[in-house]
Amino acid sequence: MPDLGKIVVRIPPSPTGNLHIGTARTALFNYLFTKKHGGKVILRSEDTDTERSKKEFEENILEALEWLGIKYDGELVRQSERGEVYKKRLKTMLDNGSAYVSKEEPKEEGQRAEVIRFKNLNKKIAFDDLVRGQVEFDTTDLKDFVIAKSADEPLYHLAVVVDDAEFGVTHVIRGEDHISNTPRQILIQEALGFSRPVYAHIPLILATDRSKLSKRHGATAVTDYKERGYLPEAMVNYLALLGWNPGTDQEIFSMDELIEQFSLEKIQKGGAIFDEKKLDWVNKEHIKRLPPEVQKEMIFEKIKNEPYVLVVPDYSPENLIWRKSTKEETLKHLEEASKIIENGGNLMEYAERVGKGAVLWPVRYALTGAEASPDPFTILEFLGTEESLKRIKKAIIALKDEKQE
Numbered sequence: 001m002p003d004l005g006k007i008v009v010r011i012p013p014s015p016t017g018n019l020h021i022g023t024a025r026t027a028l029f030n031y032l033f034t035k036k037h038g039g040k041v042i043l044r045s046e047d048t049d050t051e052r053s054k055k056e057f058e059e060n061i062l063e064a065l066e067w068l069g070i071k072y073d074g075e076l077v078r079q080s081e082r083g084e085v086y087k088k089r090l091k092t093m094l095d096n097g098s099a100y101v102s103k104e105e106p107k108e109e110g111q112r113a114e115v116i117r118f119k120n121l122n123k124k125i126a127f128d129d130l131v132r133g134q135v136e137f138d139t140t141d142l143k144d145f146v147i148a149k150s151a152d153e154p155l156y157h158l159a160v161v162v163d164d165a166e167f168g169v170t171h172v173i174r175g176e177d178h179i180s181n182t183p184r185q186i187l188i189q190e191a192l193g194f195s196r197p198v199y200a201h202i203p204l205i206l207a208t209d210r211s212k213l214s215k216r217h218g219a220t221a222v223t224d225y226k227e228r229g230y231l232p233e234a235m236v237n238y239l240a241l242l243g244w245n246p247g248t249d250q251e252i253f254s255m256d257e258l259i260e261q262f263s264l265e266k267i268q269k270g271g272a273i274f275d276e277k278k279l280d281w282v283n284k285e286h287i288k289r290l291p292p293e294v295q296k297e298m299i300f301e302k303i304k305n306e307p308y309v310l311v312v313p314d315y316s317p318e319n320l321i322w323r324k325s326t327k328e329e330t331l332k333h334l335e336e337a338s339k340i341i342e343n344g345g346n347l348m349e350y351a352e353r354v355g356k357g358a359v360l361w362p363v364r365y366a367l368t369g370a371e372a373s374p375d376p377f378t379i380l381e382f383l384g385t386e387e388s389l390k391r392i393k394k395a396i397i398a399l400k401d402e403k404q405e
Contacts, residue, residue, distance in 0.1 A: 007037045008171070009034045009039065009171050009172075010030070010043075011026075011043050012043075012045075013027070013061045014045075015045055015046075015054060015058040015061060016054070018057060019061045019064035019223070022175060022213060024070075024222045025202075025240075026174055027065065027068075028068070028239050031070045033264055035259045036262055041072045042077060042167050042169070043065070044078075045058055045077065045080075046079050047080045048080060048153075048155075064226070069232060069236060077167070086158060090154060091151070094116070099117065099147060102115050116151070117144040117145065118145050118146075118147050120139055120142055121139070125182075127182065127186065130264045130267075131200045131264065131269060132176070139183050139187060162192075165195070169197050172197045172199050173202065176203055179201045203267070203270055204271050204272075205274050206271040206272065208273060208275065213274050225279075230283050231286045233255070237254075237282050238282045242273075242274065243267055243272040251282070252282065252286070299374055306368075306373070308367070308368035312394065313369025314369060317399050320366060320398075329358060330399060333363075334366060334395055334396050336350060337363050337392065338389060341380065341388060341389060366392045366395035367380065
């Protein structure tokens with residue numbers, strides 16, 4: 001293993017879409033591992049697919065990484081700007097016989113008649129994976145695979161190998177869906193005389209049905225969660241727990257705590273389930289760590305456009321009643337709550353004395369007409385005394401009218 005004081009990793013997203021949760025988790029693992037050992041992080045845009053790569057996707061990736069607090073060293077490296085470097089290395093391979101120009105029989109109109117293929121030595125390749133242990137492939141099955149469409153158009157495997165070598169990458173930490181790429185890349189490394197990096201293939205993130213997480217399961221882009229109001233600290237915390245376990249009962253971490261405790265040896269081999277309910281819990285725990293005034297501001301920002309805030313709610317009077325309470329009891333509690341609020345008294349003190357649910361449920365429901373909303377005290381503060389009393393009075397009238405029927 002290379003000297004841990006000289007670790008270099010790369011985060012290589014492709015700008016063909018917004019930053020995916022899975023790519024973000026891989027970037028985070030690279031970042032945590034490297035920062036723990038004082039290493040270097042290179043951000044590389046794998047944008048050789050000119051038809052699908054777009055500037056707006058690159059901007060989204062940069063925005064998402066910045067939001068998460070995943071920093072990189074130096075300038076962003078774009079593969080689209082390194083054509084001459086790849087061309088030089090490709091010439092070396094053609095000259096030493098490890099690659100050759102292959103005359104192809106076009107299978108469809110417009111297909112190239114020539115490509116550049118790697119001359120496969122048909123041997124076994126073995127490597128020690130820091131997550132999966134000893135891995136071995138028989139490269140015979142790969143045949144003579146294509147590494148470039150032409151001298152000016154390198155494909156993924158060649159560009160990746162050249163970049164990793166020229167930027168001194170010591171550790172390749174990536175998803176296990178890339179493990180089948182490793183033997184091809186090792187063959188190219190050997191043909192060019194490059195040293196082999198250390199590999200660590202981490203488990204995929206799965207949906208609750210254990211299929212690969214995709215858009216059909218809901219939001220998969222990091223910025224989707226940013227727009228929904230999640231804290232970046234919570235997202236980082238949760239992503240770190242997808243496939244990694246510190247070996248303790250601790251579940252809430254700051255970035256510094258994650259860096260301190262992270263190790264590749266504690267990455268699990270099995271797929272990690274993305275559970276949004278668990279993410280919600282982690283997010284709430286991080287919100288609790290914020291100063292009270294910040295928490296209040298966040299809640300107000302979240303609810304300001306809710307329908308129950310914008311208009312006086314319309315609801316059936318029976319929904320105001322808490323479980324085993326009666327209409328008479330509910331009416332009494334609302335009338336008493338109205339007096340307490342109008343006089344600036346302590347509503348919680350009254351609720352604790354006669355029954356919190358019996359008091360706070362009808363107050364909250366009177367204010368919102370919603371079965372799920374923030375606590376009544378938050379709604380009271382947001383709406384203000386005048387609007388709150390107007391809504392509670394409406395509920396009292398509704399209960400009285402129903403009582404008379």
